[in-house]
Structure formats: C-alpha cells, structure tokens
Amino acid sequence: MHMADALISPAVGGTMWAASAGLIAYSSKKVSEAADGRKVPLMGVLGAFIFAAQMINFSIPATGSSGHLGGGVILSILLGPFAAFLTMASVLIVQALFFADGGLLALGCNIFNLGFFPCFVAYPLIYKTIVKDDPTQAKIAIGSFLSAVIALQLGAFGVVLETVFSGISELPFNTFVLLMQPIHLAIGVVEGLVTAAVVTFVWKARPEILDAAVSSKPIGRVDIKKVLVGLLIAAAVTGGALSWFASGNPDGLEWAMFKTSGREELASREKVHASLAGLQEKTAFLPDYGFKKGEHEAPPAEDAKPQYPAVDTGTSVSGIVGAALTLLIAVSIGWALRKRNVAS
Amino acid sequence: MANHGYFDVGYMDTLAAGDSPLHRIDPRVKLITTVVFIATVVSFNKYTVTGLIPFFSFPIILIILGGIPSGYILKKVLLISPFAILVGIFNPVFDRSVVYHIGSIGISGGWVSFISILLRFALTVTSALVLVALTGFNSVCLALEKFGVPKPFIVQLLFLYRYMFVLAEELGHMIRARAVRSFSGRAIHFKAFASIIGHLLLRTLDRAERVYRAMCCRGFDGRIRIMRSLRIGFKDVIFAVTWIMLFVSFRFWNIPVKLGELVTRIFT
Numbered sequence: 001m002h003m004a005d006a007l008i009s010p011a012v013g014g015t016m017w018a019a020s021a022g023l024i025a026y027s028s029k030k031v032s033e034a035a036d037g038r039k040v041p042l043m044g045v046l047g048a049f050i051f052a053a054q055m056i057n058f059s060i061p062a063t064g065s066s067g068h069l070g071g072g073v074i075l076s077i078l079l080g081p082f083a084a085f086l087t088m089a090s091v092l093i094v095q096a097l098f099f100a101d102g103g104l105l106a107l108g109c110n111i112f113n114l115g116f117f118p119c120f121v122a123y124p125l126i127y128k129t130i131v132k133d134d135p136t137q138a139k140i141a142i143g144s145f146l147s148a149v150i151a152l153q154l155g156a157f158g159v160v161l162e163t164v165f166s167g168i169s170e171l172p173f174n175t176f177v178l179l180m181q182p183i184h185l186a187i188g189v190v191e192g193l194v195t196a197a198v199v200t201f202v203w204k205a206r207p208e209i210l211d212a213a214v215s216s217k218p219i220g221r222v223d224i225k226k227v228l229v230g231l232l233i234a235a236a237v238t239g240g241a242l243s244w245f246a247s248g249n250p251d252g253l254e255w256a257m258f259k260t261s262g263r264e265e266l267a268s269r270e271k272v273h274a275s276l277a278g279l280q281e282k283t284a285f286l287p288d289y290g291f292k293k294g295e296h297e298a299p300p301a302e303d304a305k306p307q308y309p310a311v312d313t314g315t316s317v318s319g320i321v322g323a324a325l326t327l328l329i330a331v332s333i334g335w336a337l338r339k340r341n342v343a344s
Numbered sequence: 345m346a347n348h349g350y351f352d353v354g355y356m357d358t359l360a361a362g363d364s365p366l367h368r369i370d371p372r373v374k375l376i377t378t379v380v381f382i383a384t385v386v387s388f389n390k391y392t393v394t395g396l397i398p399f400f401s402f403p404i405i406l407i408i409l410g411g412i413p414s415g416y417i418l419k420k421v422l423l424i425s426p427f428a429i430l431v432g433i434f435n436p437v438f439d440r441s442v443v444y445h446i447g448s449i450g451i452s453g454g455w456v457s458f459i460s461i462l463l464r465f466a467l468t469v470t471s472a473l474v475l476v477a478l479t480g481f482n483s484v485c486l487a488l489e490k491f492g493v494p495k496p497f498i499v500q501l502l503f504l505y506r507y508m509f510v511l512a513e514e515l516g517h518m519i520r521a522r523a524v525r526s527f528s529g530r531a532i533h534f535k536a537f538a539s540i541i542g543h544l545l546l547r548t549l550d551r552a553e554r555v556y557r558a559m560c561c562r563g564f565d566g567r568i569r570i571m572r573s574l575r576i577g578f579k580d581v582i583f584a585v586t587w588i589m590l591f592v593s594f595r596f597w598n599i600p601v602k603l604g605e606l607v608t609r610i611f612t
Contacts, residue, residue: 044503
C-alpha cells in the first residue's frame with residue numbers, strides 16, 4: 001500500500017513531507033536526548049530485520065494468497081515510539097530509493113501512513129492501554145494484534161484521503177474507501193496474527209526482552225493527550241477546508257454532479273469529490289493553462305466543463321508526431337553527448 | 345528465495361561506483377535536480393499527456409550518459425507498476441466524458457488521465473532509480489546530512505543499509521534450511537513463518553548487542569562522525585541550472601505540440 005508519485009499532487013505531497021519531516025526531526029531529538037548508545041545499533045539492525053522479514057511471504061490457510069509482516073507495531077513494542085518511527089522511516093526511504101516502492105514525493109505520505117499511525121496512535125493508545133505495565137502472554141497477543149489491525153486501517157484511510165485530495169485518480173471517495181478498507185482489514189488481520197505470533201514467540205523464548213522494553217520506558221513516552229489534540233486539530237482543519245471549498249466553488253460541484261449519471265443518491269459523495277476537485281484546481285500550478293487557445297481546444301464534448309482544468313488535447317496528429325520526435329531528439333542528444341565523452 | 349532482490353540492491357551500488365561525468369556531479373546537486381524534476385512532473389493537471397513527453401529527456405540522457413543498463417531500470421519499473429495501474433485503471437470507468445475524437449472513435453477523459461498517470465509513474469520512478477544508480481546510497485545520505493537532516497536519522501539510514509545485506513543472508517540460510525527439509529514448492533505455513541521470523545528477531549537482537557560492544561571497543565561514545573567533504577564546483581552549477589531551466593520551459597511550453605504542428609505544416 002505504498003503511495004506512488006504518479007497519484008499525488010504537489011500540494012498533498014509537500015504537506016505530507018512537511019508533516020513527516022517534522023516528526024522525524026522531533027523523534028531524532030527525543031532519541032538523541034535519551035543518549036542511549038545501545039539503541040543506535042539496535043535501531044539499525046532492527047530496521048534491517050523488518051526489511052528482511054518483509055521479503056518472505058507465508059501462505060494464508062484456505063486461500064491462495066500470501067501475506068507478510070508489517071513492521072511499525074513490532075518496532076514500537078521493542079524500541080518505543082520515537083525510535084520505532086525513525087526506524088520505520090529509514091526502511092521506507094531505502095524501499096523508495098532502491099525498489100522504487102513508493103516515490104520520492106510520496107515518501108512523506110508513506111512515512112506518515114506506515115510510521116505515524118502504528119508508532120504514535122496504535123502503540124500508545126491500544127497496545128499500551130491493553131498491556132499496561134504487567135505483560136502477560138494473552139495481553140501481549142491481543143494488544144499487538146489489535147494495534148496492527150487498527151494501524152493498517154488508519155494507514156489505508158490515509159492512502160484514500162491523500163489520493164482523493166490529489167485528484168489525479170478519478171476514484172470517488174466512497175468507492176475508494178469501500179475498496180481499500182475491507183482489503184486492508186483482511187491484510188491487517190493476517191498482519192496482526194503474525195505480529196502477535198512473533199511477539200508472543202519472543203515473550204515465550206526470552207521474556208526479559210519485552211520486560212526490559214516495558215520497564216525501561218524505552219525512549220520517552222508519547223503523550224496521549226498531545227496525540228489526541230493533534231488529531232482533533234487535523235480533523236478540524238480538514239473539515240473546515242472541505243466545507244469552505246464546497247461552498248466557495250459551486251462550479252466544481254455543478255460540474256461533478258453533471259458529469260455523473262446525475263442520480264440523487266450520488267450527490268453526497270460527489271460533494272466531497274467536487275470540493276476536492278475544487279481544491280485541486282486551487283492548488284494546481286496554472287490550472288487553466290492552455291497552450292495557444294483555440295488551436296487545440298477540446299472538440300465540443302457532450303458536457304462542457306467550465307472552469308475545470310482544460311483537457312490537454314494535444315493528442316491530435318501533430319501531438320503524436322511531436323511526441324515521437326521529442327523522444328527521438330532526447331535519445332539522440334544522449335548518444336551524441338556520450339560519443340563526445342568517449343572520444344574526448 | 346527472495347535473495348535476487350538484494351543482489352539487485354548491491355548492483356545499484358556497483359553502478360554508483362562507476363565513473364562518468366555524471367557520477368562526479370555533487371550528490372546534493374543531483375538530489376535537488378531530481379526533486380525539482382519530480383515536483384514539476386506531478387504539478388501538471390491530470391489530463392496532460394503530450395506535455396509530459398519532453399521530461400523523458402532527463403532520465404534518458406542520464407541513463408545513456410551514465411552508462412546505466414536501460415533494460416535493468418525498465419525491469420524495475422515494470423516490477424512495481426501494479427499499484428499505479430490498479431488505481432489508475434478506474435479513471436476510464438469513472439470519467440467517461442468524451443474529450444477527443446480520432447476519426448469516429450471517441451476517447452474519454454478517463455483514458456487520457458490514465459495514460460497521464462502511467463507517464464507520471466514512469467518518469468518519477470525512473471528518475472529516482474537513476475539518482476541512486478548514479479550517486480550511491482552513502483552519498484545520498486551524506487547529501488541529506490548536509491541539507492540538515494538530523495544526525496540520528498542519518499546514522500539510522502547508514503546502519504540499516506549496512507545490515508540489510510547481513511540479515512538478508514541470514515534469512516536466506518534459514519529459508520534454505522527449511523526448504524531442504526520440506527517438500528518442494530510448498531509455501532511457508534503460517535506457524536513456521538512466525539517461528540522463522542521470531543528466531544530471526546532473536547538473532548537480530550543478539551547481533552545488535554554484539555555490534556554495540558564491538559563499537560564500544562572502538563571508542564564509540566554515542567555519536568557517529570561522518571568524515572567526508574563535498575564541494576560544489578562550476579560543472580555542478582551548470583548541471584543544475586541547465587536542467588532546471590529545461591524543466592521550467594517544458595512546464596510552460598508544450599514542445600511536442602509545437603514541433604508536431606511545425607512538421608505537419610511542412611508536409612501539408
């Protein structure tokens with residue numbers, strides 16, 4: 001469920017980058033304040049562990065599919081939220097750079113979806129609440145299972161919001177939510193079972209590891225109040241922005257209502273979609289930019305779309321010819337430069 | 345076995361160890377140029393198709409000049425394309441308004457934006473891969489550090505990268521041990537998986553302890569110092585300025601359409 005660059009707008013990518021960068025800076029500060037030298041190699045090697053563990057799959061009984069381990073919750077249990085967040089972020093950066101799993105611009109989204117939710121929401125609110133300070137096998141199993149499931153649900157919802165806000169994909173909010181949440185519930189249950197199995201395995205084999213993790217209060221504690229207040233503010237800002245665009249941009253709304261089959265029950269979902277479309281229009285870099293108006297304007301379509309980003313209909317004959325030529329030129333420039341380099 | 349993925353990673357470093365004028369460009373400059381490139385590409389509106397084509401010149405020229413095997417990059421791009429395709433394929437379903445006609449066939453906005461997503465995907469992914477193949481992970485980390493990314497995080501990245509290979513190998517041993525003791529082709533059962541991963545985790549924790557002691561023996565005091573200096577020279581500035589100016593002009597002038605009009609006018 002890694003977000004790709006192709007599906008997000010600069011505004012969304014930039015915002016999530018800022019959020020994740022802030023969290024990385026804050027976590028780094030917390031980790032270096034703790035000045036626990038032992039943690040330095042431990043974080044690095046555990047990051048590599050998550051990496052390796054994600055490379056192998058297991059079969060899910062009675063289905064043909066397979067699953068793998070999600071890392072955020074296990075890392076939080078072993079390292080505490082701040083160190084776990086840094087470790088998770090580092091794993092995602094390596095995945096983005098070497099496996100192109102999630103793009104560079106989408107990195108902020110991915111770190112937030114897969115790092116913030118397990119480390120700063122699921123772990124302190126669910127795992128800590130269930131396990132408290134006296135771990136037993138049942139509590140650990142239930143706590144880690146629930147944390148993994150809920151973290152993945154929140155992460156999937158993050159993907160939906162980021163995609164819909166970006167407006168590159170046409171998937172309406174409702175459809176996308178109905179698509180993503182159940183799939184990730186299934187994946188989450190499997191991931192949760194694995195997480196619980198691995199954590200209880202460690203608990204049975206070497207209980208002192210988890211005991212130490214609990215008693216040493218690994219690097220700071222997340223202030224639950226702060227997390228809740230932060231989420232509340234985020235929700236308020238998002239809601240406020242949405243309603244503002246919905247009322248401030250009737251054109252986008254009309255456009256969206258007009259565009260679909262026009263059935264009444266779709267209206268509510270289209271409202272969200274339209275306001276998001278409006279948001280995209282507002283944030284897009286020169287939305288109405290058209291190259292020499294009139295020359296390659298859209299041929300009269302069934303539904304004219306006033307005010308909405310004009311369709312780039314450069315895909316006329318000249319567009320195709322030009323595109324092919326451009327590519328050809330790029331390749332030949334490359335070869336020419338290379339020849340020159342080799343010769344010199 | 346999943347090890348080919350890791351050999352791939354090693355191969356990226358082999359490529360980065362090469363020597364070409366592009367390899368010698370300062371990592372900070374390459375990083376910034378790539379980020380500007382990606383930001384420019386995704387800033388187009390969702391129906392842009394031809395406007396994106398000139399941007400291919402950036403990865404193509406870098407791949408050719410840097411001597412990176414293009415088939416290798418292409419394979420990696422295809423390998424991870426399913427997510428973008430999966431989400432993009434819904435565009436033609438939801439956006440059926442016809443925006444263009446070729447002869448009597450109408451093309452819907454959804455297909456246009458789907459193609460646009462695929463182009464964006466190809467552009468952003470290749471440029472990120474090319475960045476690492478020309479720079480190497482350690483240099484990218486160094487550049488990040490110079491940009492003010494917190495030290496503990498840089499140390500974490502370097503550590504992760506170092507031990508990734510070690511742990512992958514360790515896991516490889518465990519998987520092979522299981523494979524020779526079970527019937528061929530069987531996927532790993534859930535219980536076996538949990539126990540393999542659990543054991544790997546225990547070994548990992550022990551390894552971390554050993555690494556920590558070894559580091560203490562060598563005078564580790566909780567801080568890691570990275571000794572290397574970077575210098576931005578004339579060539580680096582030229583590289584960045586030229587590319588960024590090109591990106592900006594690609595962004596504001598649709599070159600393929602211009603060119604196509606010119607050519608078709610000559611022939612008609």
